Amino acid sequence: MSSALNIGANALSTNLAALQVIGHNIANANTAGYSRQTVNTQSAGYQQLGGNYFGKGVELGTVSRSHDAYLTREAQLATSVAAADAERLAKLTKLESLFPTGENGLGAAMNDMLNAWADVASAPTNQSARVVVIARADELAARLRDTAGQMDALAYGAQQQVESSVTAVNRLAQDIATINQRIIDTGNSRGEPNDLLDQRDALLSELNQYVQTSTVAADDGSVSVFVAGSQPLVLGRQANALVATRDTTDNSQLRVGFVQGGVTRELPQTALGGQIGGDLEFLSEDLPEMQNLLGRMALALNTEINTQHNLGVDQLGNAGGDFFAPAADAAGLPAASNTGTAQIHSEVSDPTALMASDYRVRFEAAGVSIQRLSDGVSTSFASLPAELDGLSFQLDAGASAVGDSFLVRPYVNVARAMNLAIGSPDSLAAASPVAVTPGTANASGLSIESLYATDPSANLTDPVNITFLADGSFTATGLGPGNPPPDNAGPPASYNYTPGQPIQFNGWSLTLRGSPSPGDSFDIAAAPAGSTQQNAGNAKAVLALRDQATFEGVALADGYTSVLSHLGTQVQGAKFSASFSGQLATSTETARAAVSGVNLDEEAARLLQFQQAYQASAKFLQIAQSTFDTLLQTVGR
Structure with a gap:
């Protein structure tokens, strides 16, 4: 009878433990990260009696959690x-x-x-x-x-x-x-x-x-x-x-x-x-990519307008100054491992060739390599200075050691330092330093669209005469060194003309419209003193910058x-x-929760299952107790 009592008591405690675990699951059904727990029961073994084997009931094994380590x-x-x-x-x-x-x-x-x-x-x-x-x-x-x-x-x-x-x-x-x-x-x-x-x-x-x-x-x-x-x-x-x-x-x-x-x-x-x-x-x-794109736009605009404004003449007859405050050169940031004393910087050499990127400059045994960090492309040079992507990389002072490197960020500070350098309307250099005079015998087939300086040539204001020939080409006299050779050997040597296409010599650009007649001529020379009030050549030059291919073929205005x-x-x-x-x-x-999460419907079913098992265990224990009491009373007599 003691065995029956033990079976009942063990079953009662085991089923109670299962109910406690189910209650724990239900209580944590909405707890994030909670894994459903399950009571694992096992047979309590057996005992031999009168040549037969009788089970000893159930006992609590472990309480495990539903968990998949992989999921x-x-x-x-x-x-x-x-x-x-x-x-x-x-x-x-x-x-x-x-x-x-x-x-x-x-x-x-x-x-x-x-x-x-x-x-x-x-x-x-x-x-x-x-x-x-x-x-x-x-x-x-x-x-x-x-x-x-x-x-x-x-x-x-x-x-x-x-x-x-x-x-x-x-x-x-x-x-x-x-x-x-x-x-x-x-x-x-x-x-x-x-x-x-x-x-x-x-x-x-x-x-x-x-x-x-x-x-x-x-x-x-x-x-x-x-x-x-x-x-x-x-x-x-x-x-x-x-x-x-x-x-x-x-x-x-x-x-x-x-x-x-x-x-x-x-x-x-x-x-x-x-x-x-x-x-x-x-x-x-x-963020650095956007800083570079914004900075490149600001730097190209700053440099191109300043360059053109410097070529003009203001209302007082003075040479134009900077329109924007010039952008500072970008100092190279030395690597912590550098052993040399070199200092470097980059400056703009061609604002139409700028690439929105930072650069890594390395001093090597064979010279200098400059890596464009946006795409990783490296270019080798014998030494500094070196030109790459519209930038000139310069050695300021000191000596480099093999293995030294510098980070150069040409654009990161440009936009935040953008300021206007001009304040007075009189200082706006709208006039051109050169003027064009049509020949008195010219026919009416050609008109002057614009004339302005394009670079500070030493021969900018030298007198130049352009005369058109019968075949539509023209001769140019008074040209300084560095100008393009004639298109046609001649004689006389001449240049081809295309209506609307700029004619560029001596650092100026002249655009004509229409069809020339033989003998039509134009004289280009320094603008007469006092003519700057009515001269707007440089204003037209700045306006023309809108369409200049600047950002990898994209116009400045579309930057x-x-x-x-x-x-x-x-x-x-x-x-x-x-x-x-x-x-x-x-x-x-979702896959993890399907394994580990608590299903309330399933827990409700298990709750009824173990509730009935608990009640049956209690009833069995009650019967065993009653039988044991009856046996004691009978034996006691």
């Missing part, structure tokens, strides 16, 4: 990728808002400024037209500065977020190490600490929101957590840390390092993942379109990546 790991990895893509998209969306289209865009401001020169070209003595040019230019410079400042603020916010994320990673690493310790302390128990394991998985899932990790399980139940492939963020009960640091070459760039034993090692950005990886990709790639096109491509790519990785993260979490 859990896949969900964590997908979460990390989705977090990185979503974070980058959020930052790019904010960046996109800084570049509006339409009347509020930089493109409209730039075209308004360039188009304002048309009124000056039409009426060079109109002071209001001159004031409008200056006002439009000042507004454009202000918008460029404001856009650059907002980009700086966006960069600062992203850097602050990286630092905050690093702090969160270190906190989570400490929490995981603490739970590892608690799990290790339960090593002598028969079952597993299911709720501790769930807590650790939840911490690992949260950790992967910030940085992608990999894990290795140990025999004592702990897990080691690695970042960037092989750096041990958590080793059993010991947690290490990440740290946000500044780049040793470019202090504006943020890096994430791994700290162990007092030694910091910089982690590769591409291996981080999570929100930290998304922020760093934005900070090191997306903002190139910026928007690149940004739009980035945003669309980021949207696709975020959508795809987000859906993948959702599907992997």
Whole structure:
């Protein structure tokens, strides 16, 4: 009878334990990261009696959790990728808002400024037209500065977020190490600490929101957590840390390092993942690309207008000065490992050939290599100075050592320093230093469209005569050195003429319209004193800059379109990546939850099952007790 009592008591306690576990499942049905638990029962064995074998009932085996390590790991990895893509998209969306289209865009401001020169070209003595040019230019410079400042603020916010994320990673690493310790302390128990394991998985899932990790399980139940492939963020009960640091070459760039034993090692950005990886990709790639595009637009505009304005003459007869404050040369940032004393910089040599990129200059045994970082293409030179992509790289002072390198960022500071250099309408150099006089016997078939200086040639104001021949070509006399040779040997040697195409000699450009007659002639010489009031040649030259191919074949006036096109491509790519990785993260979490999640309908059915089993066990125990009491009473008589 004692065996029957034991069977009843064990069954009662086992079924009660099952009910407790089911209640625990129901209570945590909406707890994130909770894994459904199940009571595993087993036979309590048997005993031999009178040649027969009688079972000894049931006993509690273990309480296990429904968990698939593979699905859990896949969900964590997908979460990390989705977090990185979503974070980058959020930052790019904010960046996109800084570049509006339409009347509020930089493109409209730039075209308004360039188009304002048309009124000056039409009426060079109109002071209001001159004031409008200056006002439009000042507004454009202000918008460029404001856009650059907002980009700086966006960069600062992203850097602050990286630092905050690093702090969160270190906190989570400490929490995981603490739970590892608690799990290790339960090593002598028969079952597993299911709720501790769930807590650790939840911490690992949260950790992967910030940085992608990999894990290795140990025999004592702990897990080691690695970042960037092989750096041990958590080793059993010991947690290490990440740290946000500044780049040793470019202090504006943020890096994430791994700290162990007092030694910091910089982690590769591409291996981080999570929100930290998304922020760093934005900070090191997306934002610099847009800064370069904006800076290139500002630098080309600054250089081209200044160059042309310097070739003109103002209302007082003085040579034109700078229209915008000249952009500063870009100093090379030396690598921390440099051993030489060299100092270098870059300056603009051809504003129409600029590429929106940073550059890496390396001093090698065979000379100098300059790498365009936007596409990785390297070009070798014997020494500095060297010309590449419209930039001239110059050695300022000191001596280089083999292996020294410099980072050159020609565009990053241009827009934020854009300012107007001219203030008085009288100083607007709208006039041309050269003038053209048609021959008195000319027929009426040719008209003068424009004449202006194109470069500061020493022969700019030398008298030149152009006379048209019967075949439509023309001769040019009085040319200085460096001019193109005649198209036709002659005699007389002559140049071909195409209506509307500029005729360029001695640093000036003359455009004629119509068909010439034999003997038509034009004299080009220095503009007479006092003629600058009515002369608008240089204003027409500035106006012509609108159509000059500047940005890889794109006209100066359409430079903002190139910026928007690149940004739009980035945003669309980021949207696709975020959508795809987000859906993948959702599907992997759904698959994990299908295994580990609590199904309330199933728990309700199991609740009834074990409730009935518990009641039956209690009834059996009651009967066994009653039978045992009756037996005692009978024997006692």
